Amino acid sequence: GNSPRYDYIIVGGGTSGLVVANRLSEDCNVTVAVIEAGDVELYNPNVTDTSRYGNALGTAIDWQYKSIPQKFAGGAPQGLSAGKALGGTSDINGMTYLRAETAQIDLWEQVGNDGWNWNSLMEYYKKSEHMQPPTAGQMLLGASYEPESHGTSGPLEVGWTKSMMGREVVGPLNETFTALGLPFNKEPNAGSMRGFNVFPKSVDRARNVREDSGRAYYWPISERPNLDLYLNTFAERMVWHPASNEPGAKPKASGVVVMTANGTCTTIYANREVILSAGSLRSPLILEQSGIGNPAILKKHGIDVVVDSPFVGENLQDQTTTDMSYTMSNSTNLTGLAGYAAYFNVEDVFGSDLSSFNASIARSIRNYAERTANASGTISVSATEKFFQMQYDLIFKNKIPISEIIIAPAAATKSLTVEYWGLLPFSRGSIHINSSNASAPATIDPNYFMLDYDIQQQLRTGRMARAVANTAPFSDLVVDEVTPGLSTVSANASDAEWAEWLKSTYRSNFHYIATAAMMSQELGGVVDSNLTVYGTGNVRVVDASVVPFQVCGHLTSTLYAIAEKAADMIKAKYA
Ligand code: FAD
Numbered sequence: 001g002n003s004p005r006y007d008y009i010i011v012g013g014g015t016s017g018l019v020v021a022n023r024l025s026e027d028c029n030v031t032v033a034v035i036e037a038g039d040v041e042l043y044n045p046n047v048t049d050t051s052r053y054g055n056a057l058g059t060a061i062d063w064q065y066k067s068i069p070q071k072f073a074g075g076a077p078q079g080l081s082a083g084k085a086l087g088g089t090s091d092i093n094g095m096t097y098l099r100a101e102t103a104q105i106d107l108w109e110q111v112g113n114d115g116w117n118w119n120s121l122m123e124y125y126k127k128s129e130h131m132q133p134p135t136a137g138q139m140l141l142g143a144s145y146e147p148e149s150h151g152t153s154g155p156l157e158v159g160w161t162k163s164m165m166g167r168e169v170v171g172p173l174n175e176t177f178t179a180l181g182l183p184f185n186k187e188p189n190a191g192s193m194r195g196f197n198v199f200p201k202s203v204d205r206a207r208n209v210r211e212d213s214g215r216a217y218y219w220p221i222s223e224r225p226n227l228d229l230y231l232n233t234f235a236e237r238m239v240w241h242p243a244s245n246e247p248g249a250k251p252k253a254s255g256v257v258v259m260t261a262n263g264t265c266t267t268i269y270a271n272r273e274v275i276l277s278a279g280s281l282r283s284p285l286i287l288e289q290s291g292i293g294n295p296a297i298l299k300k301h302g303i304d305v306v307v308d309s310p311f312v313g314e315n316l317q318d319q320t321t322t323d324m325s326y327t328m329s330n331s332t333n334l335t336g337l338a339g340y341a342a343y344f345n346v347e348d349v350f351g352s353d354l355s356s357f358n359a360s361i362a363r364s365i366r367n368y369a370e371r372t373a374n375a376s377g378t379i380s381v382s383a384t385e386k387f388f389q390m391q392y393d394l395i396f397k398n399k400i401p402i403s404e405i406i407i408a409p410a411a412a413t414k415s416l417t418v419e420y421w422g423l424l425p426f427s428r429g430s431i432h433i434n435s436s437n438a439s440a441p442a443t444i445d446p447n448y449f450m451l452d453y454d455i456q457q458q459l460r461t462g463r464m465a466r467a468v469a470n471t472a473p474f475s476d477l478v479v480d481e482v483t484p485g486l487s488t489v490s491a492n493a494s495d496a497e498w499a500e501w502l503k504s505t506y507r508s509n510f511h512y513i514a515t516a517a518m519m520s521q522e523l524g525g526v527v528d529s530n531l532t533v534y535g536t537g538n539v540r541v542v543d544a545s546v547v548p549f550q551v552c553g554h555l556t557s558t559l560y561a562i563a564e565k566a567a568d569m570i571k572a573k574y575a
Contacts, residue, residue: 005269006033006228008570009256010277011235011286013038014088015556016543016563017277018217019128022155023567025227030574032227033268035258037234038085040214047091048209050161050201051337056092061085065281065444067508072427073320073448074503080444081510082279086231087212089279090556093510095201095210096339097158098553099125099561101400102191107390111548112520113529118191124561125189126151128216132159132205141338142170142198144186155220156560157204157211163336169409169477170198170338176474177342180467185343193343193552194401201339202556213560230268232261236438237289238274238539239267240306250537251306253290259439272574273538276516277563280545281431284313284515285442287526287541288433292533294378301436307535310378311524315517316429317550318446319421319509320454322462322502326416326469327479334411342468343401343423343552349460358396361453365389368451372428375447383523384428387549391424400424401552403461405468416478418465421509423552425454431515446512449503458506459498462489511555516545530569542566 008024010017013036025032038061041047046056056062058079065080083089100118108116129151134143141164150158174184177196185195202211209215221227238253255269276283287293291306293313298305328334350357369385394400405420429447434440449455469478489501516533519525525548527533531540542563544555551558 003267003269004033004228005271006031007270007272008032008275009268009270009273010034010275011256012036012088012276012278012282012543013086013218013229014083014277014279014543015090015213016559017088017275018086018213019560019563020275020277020542020567020570021227022217022221023564024570025221025224027571028224028226030226033230034228035230035233035235035256035268036086037232038083039231041085041087041091042214047085047087047212050095050203050208050210053094057081062092063281066441067444067446070446070448072450073506078446078448078508080281080508080512082281086218086229087214089510090202090212091210091214093556094554095203096341096554097189097200097202097557098193098341099189099557100191100551100553101193101394103398103400104394104549104551107394108518108548110390111523112525113518116518116529121558121561121565124564125557127154127564128156128560129154129158130156131200132157134160138164141165141167142174143200144198145200146187146190149187149190156202156216158200159203159205160198160200161203161337162205162208165334165336165338165409168332169334170340172473172477173340173407176468176471179471180464181348182342182344188341188343189557194345196340196342199339199341230258230260234259234439235278235286237286240291250535252537253539270538273540273570275570276539276541277543279543280316280512280515281442281444283541283543283545284431284526285433285438287312287516287533289436289438292536292539297432301433303436307533309526309533309535311517311526313431313515314376314379315514315524316431316444316446316512317425317514318448318512319423319425319550320448320458320506321419321421321509322458322506323483324418324462324465324481325483326418326481328409328414328416329477329479330414332409332414332477334409334414336411340407342405342407344403344405344461344464345399346395346402347399349403349457349464357456361392361396364452365392368426368453371450375450376428376430379524386523388426391426391549395424402457403464404552405461405465407468415482416469418469420461420465422454422457422461424550425457426451427454446508448506455499455502458502459495462498462502511550513544513547513555514549516541517548518546519548530573531566540566540570
């Protein structure tokens with residue numbers, strides 16, 4: 001008939017989806033469609049203006065997902081932001097470009113993913129990147145990098161914003177971190193992140209605009225005749241070819257049912273593959289609406305089971321963020337922008353209490369695994385225990401960073417935000433459909449602070465954050481603590497007092513992952529090492545859903561690399 005038909009359909013024109021669209025459509029013999037629920041935001045200043053981070057949150061280009069009340073964390077639900085635009089969450093994020101630790105990416109291979117390790121991913125970090133080397137003036141303000149760790153001919157502009165904050169901030173800040181035992185790290189993107197850094201961002205320095213995945217991967221190739229973009233189009237579910245009688249044949253998706261901008265429902269057909277890139281809070285839901293998931297959940301909503309895949313939507317992991325704020329002295333010249341991050345390992349954070357903390361977490365692993373498996377109902381104690389043991393080793397043996405503190409002075413208000421989060425929380429939760437109506441809200445439960453390690457880490461880091469503001473010479477620039485303030489959390493507040501305040505004020509760090517995790521099925525995987533959904537013949541997931549456990553960096557750099565690798569794997573299959 002007249003129904004549109006393509007070789008590949010990509011669901012979600014976001015951070016990862018546009019990488020895949022660009023690379024697959026390089027071959028002019030194949031046709032590609034991108035289905036995106038949002039619109040073009042090329043001239044939305046909340047997207048483009050590099051100084052407006054946060055302004056897009058809560059607007060029409062934020063999906064504004066919401067968790068259920070968090071029973072281990074004070075009871076309140078949490079707002080979960082995600083971008084609804086061509087470019088996805090790369091349109092609304094903080095633009096921070098920081099990758100991961102070597103040891104944690106190397107573990108991907110240990111959980112059933114042949115070929116996924118730091119060295120192989122490094123090739124793709126570089127492939128995606130176009131590093132704009134810092135100018136001499138920017139180097140004076142702390143911008144630094146090592147050329148061998150960066151790409152020079154990829155689509156994504158990475159670098160430092162045009163105007164950077166003055167030396168009167170970065171100098172004292174660096175001296176304060178040195179006084180606290182933390183060295184300057186001149187290349188945090190080479191797999192070893194501990195230290196203080198002035199990080200690069202996804203930014204087009206010459207144009208002085210945010211570099212989102214649209215500007216990097218879509219607009220330069222938007223005229224390709226073999227690439228169609230469906231904007232304001234909501235993908236509801238996949239449809240399937242009739243079951244084949246061939247032995248070993250797996251179900252194959254024939255297309256995607258979408259709701260178009262004018263409210264009509266139609267199907268777009270796929271010859272080869274459907275690639276889900278709708279983000280970790282959406283791709284697992286599209287799988288469930290399409291009959292791939294835990295049969296008990298699908299049956300409850302009257303959805304026929306196409307593939308029994310019990311771990312879809314399980315293993316949800318996020319981090320928790322706390323903001324502290326200070327007033328800064330009037331004499332401080334705060335013009336310009338810069339990103340300052342400090343990465344601390346467990347030794348930095350726990351100091352002389354390290355060995356008792358180590359012993360208490362070692363004793364808790366089994367109990368953590370039992371409680372996590374119990375809360376899930378489908379993931380096993382033994383698999384969870386294996387993950388927790390690996391995470392324990394990363395923290396206490398490899399000593400990779402466990403806490404990140406971001407220092408953000410604001411010119412307009414002469415104020416300072418000190419923001420921090422735990423990089424490797426143990427708590428895990430889930431996301432599942434709550435209706436057979438694809439646009440109905442899901443049940444999202446990250447189980448924030450379910451396991452004691454997470455709050456211990458957060459309150460110790462809170463004390464470190466306060467120490468940063470109170471340690472010379474940076475303390476000379478700081479006047480008062482506004483949040484929490486000493487009347488709320490006193491200078492000698494107990495662990496319990498800190499914990500109570502933290503649970504009343506934390507937010508999601510928006511680094512949701514693992515809801516369709518890439519790992520072996522015994523461990524709870526949903527996709528294999530080619531990112532193909534287990535049990536299907538032609539459905540892949542390429543977005544943050546597949547990341548099996550947290551990375552210490554921020555997610556986009558790693559997602560661009562994953563999507564580049566995914567595109568190569570797809571091309572290789574049909575070559
Ligand atoms: P997305 O980029 O979210 O793409 C999913 C796309 O699918 C979206 O365009 C969406 O509209 C579309 N979609 C969803 N459902 C449907 C549907 N049913 N039909 C059609 N289309 C659909 N990371 C960093 O590296 N640095 C940072 O500074 C940083 N800061 C952050 C700040 C915030 C506020 C947030 C929310 C995140 C931040 N992150 C940051 C995290 C990072 O941006 C995200 O993890 C990443 O962009 C997610 O990419 P993705 O490809 O998984 O999904």
